[in-house]
Amino acid sequence: MSGGAGGPSCLETNDWICGEYLRTRSQELVDATVQHIGITAVSVAIGLLIAFPLALVARRWRGAAGPVLGLTTVLYTVPSLAMFALLTPVFGVSASVVVTGLVLYSLTILVRNILAGLAAVPAEVREAARGMGYGPARLLYEVELPLALPALVAGVRIATVSTVAMTTIGSVVGYGGLGNLIASGMEGFFKAEVLTASVLCVLLALLADLLLMGLQWLLTPWTRAQKRAKGRARRVARVAKAVA
Amino acid sequence: MGAIAGSWQWLTTAANWAGEKGVWHRLAEHLWLSALCLALSTLIALPVALWLGHLGKGGALAVNLSNMGRAVPTFAVLVLLTLSPLGRHGDWPTVIALVLFAVPPLLTNAYLGMREADRDVVEAARGMGMSGPQLLLRVEIPLAYPLIMTGLRSATVQVVATATLAALAGGGGLGRIITAGFGNYDTAQVVAGALLVAVLALTVEGVLVLAERLLDPMRGRRRAARTGRPHSTRPASS
Numbered sequence: 001m002s003g004g005a006g007g008p009s010c011l012e013t014n015d016w017i018c019g020e021y022l023r024t025r026s027q028e029l030v031d032a033t034v035q036h037i038g039i040t041a042v043s044v045a046i047g048l049l050i051a052f053p054l055a056l057v058a059r060r061w062r063g064a065a066g067p068v069l070g071l072t073t074v075l076y077t078v079p080s081l082a083m084f085a086l087l088t089p090v091f092g093v094s095a096s097v098v099v100t101g102l103v104l105y106s107l108t109i110l111v112r113n114i115l116a117g118l119a120a121v122p123a124e125v126r127e128a129a130r131g132m133g134y135g136p137a138r139l140l141y142e143v144e145l146p147l148a149l150p151a152l153v154a155g156v157r158i159a160t161v162s163t164v165a166m167t168t169i170g171s172v173v174g175y176g177g178l179g180n181l182i183a184s185g186m187e188g189f190f191k192a193e194v195l196t197a198s199v200l201c202v203l204l205a206l207l208a209d210l211l212l213m214g215l216q217w218l219l220t221p222w223t224r225a226q227k228r229a230k231g232r233a234r235r236v237a238r239v240a241k242a243v244a
Numbered sequence: 245m246g247a248i249a250g251s252w253q254w255l256t257t258a259a260n261w262a263g264e265k266g267v268w269h270r271l272a273e274h275l276w277l278s279a280l281c282l283a284l285s286t287l288i289a290l291p292v293a294l295w296l297g298h299l300g301k302g303g304a305l306a307v308n309l310s311n312m313g314r315a316v317p318t319f320a321v322l323v324l325l326t327l328s329p330l331g332r333h334g335d336w337p338t339v340i341a342l343v344l345f346a347v348p349p350l351l352t353n354a355y356l357g358m359r360e361a362d363r364d365v366v367e368a369a370r371g372m373g374m375s376g377p378q379l380l381l382r383v384e385i386p387l388a389y390p391l392i393m394t395g396l397r398s399a400t401v402q403v404v405a406t407a408t409l410a411a412l413a414g415g416g417g418l419g420r421i422i423t424a425g426f427g428n429y430d431t432a433q434v435v436a437g438a439l440l441v442a443v444l445a446l447t448v449e450g451v452l453v454l455a456e457r458l459l460d461p462m463r464g465r466r467r468a469a470r471t472g473r474p475h476s477t478r479p480a481s482s
Contacts, residue, residue: 077449078442079405081412085422085438089247089431158314165317169409172426179319186323186413194327198320205315 010192018192025193028181033200036177039170040163040208043099047106047159054107055114056140068111076108080169088173098170105166106159113155117148150223153216157209164205178204250432251439260436265420267440273416274444277335278403281342285399288343289350290392297358297388298380306355310348318345318406322413338410338417345406346399353395357388386461393456397449404448408441418444 010018022029054072058065078086083101091097121144129143145152168179176183178197185193217224254260261267296302318341325337361384369383385392411419421437424430457463 074446077401077405077445079408079419079445081408081419081422082405082438082441082445085425085434086442089435158311161311162314165315168317168319169412171319172412172423179317182317182320182323183412186326189327191327194320194323198317198324201317201320202315209315 014189014191016191016195018196021192021196029196029200032178032181032197033204035175036164036167036179036201036204039095039098039102039167039175039177040160040204043102043163043167044106044156044160046099047103047110047163048156050103051107051110051114055111055118058111058115059118065115069115072108072111075104080105080166081172084169084172093173095170095175097173098167098175101170102163102166106163109159109162110155113151113158114148117151117155118144120151121147146220149220150216153212153219157212160208160212161205164201164208168201247431247435251435254432254436255439260433265424267418267421270416270418270420271440271444274404274407274418277338277342277407277410277415277417278400281339281346281403281407282400284339285343285346285350285403286396289347289399290354293351293354294358294380294385297355298376298384300359303355303359306352310352313345313348316345319409319412321345322409322415326413335410335415337413338407338415342403342406342410346403349398349402350395353398354388354392357391357395358384360391361387389461390456393452393459397452397456400452401445401449404445405441 009020011020011024054068058068075083080101083104084097087097087100091100125143125147126139129139134143168176168182170176171179171183174180178201181197182194182201185191185197255267259266263269293306296306321341321344322337325331325341328337330337330340365387366379366383369379374383407415407417408419408422410417411423418437418441421440422434425433425435425437
């Protein structure tokens, strides 16, 4: 691919894969990646902060559930390019445009998953906790939330992965992280820049997904105990069957 | 707000609707691209999903495919395809990218629908002596219909939305109006284009919801008390 000693460098021949590009433009790549991570993290965090109360409101008052779910779903069908375009007159050309757009998108996934997680908490568990004298707030934080955690984390994972991918569109207003490199690479037909930025973007998404999976694993030790117990029960049953 | 008034003025100016760069032409491009991609992805995804669902195999593949699709930025794929040798052939990079991203939701939903078709009912039908194809056509597909249509709906909205991105990679469609606006620092045009795309996406969604109700093979027989069915959501475009 890249020329050896004396041959034309891979930058001159415009190869897809180019080590020299990585070496000479590493600062640019790092800056873009940092911007990408920052925009994604802020968007998902704000999305979670808004989605959580929204989900609680939708759960508490039946009448609110329809409008809340409907509105977030409608927002979801607005194409990202159009969303960023519509927000530009409000915020001017700034990172806020991108973050706001991404927050609005993440709401659909997060609200739905939080609601589904809370709805899946068994009624007996709730009754038992109430019988033990738990108030609504304590019930929510100490019983319902931990039980809803797997569904919640599943939602955050989907939201994060798609936010990482969608941040690239922010390049239309200049705040797209790695998307900026993809856009500038396209203008200059600079293949190595486009491919490197795209691959980094996918790696970032997968890494974020893995991190969140790990976080869930750490936060829900009881599910592991359950799984072990279930496995043990199955083994016991198998042995029993074999003995019988 | 100035931008809204400006975009209204832009939209009501007849000159902006006529000609090669006009709204009508871009809208026709957009719809043609979307329809082509949707037809291609349905032709690819549905037979595979129905077959896998009928056999009951490959579920992990169908679901993982859909999840992986989220991690890949459409914009990156569009640009990569445009810079590849394919890029010399007009709209093909766009078509390929859109199909690539529309297949997973179609496949996953149709597969899940087939698997969720009540196993007891399927067994009963088999017991009544239905052959494989009969079972598929008269029992499994009608039962899987809601989820198949959900997949089709999310794929369609996604394709219509993502076709907007084609403009970033030099393709046609309504996105061109937005990118041209960004290029000229013409906020009114940007907002007008965005409104057009958003209205189109919502209209398509509405039409599909109606079509889904009207075409239901078990219309009226399906229980109103259907419990919340899984819904594959994917961002409008990434």
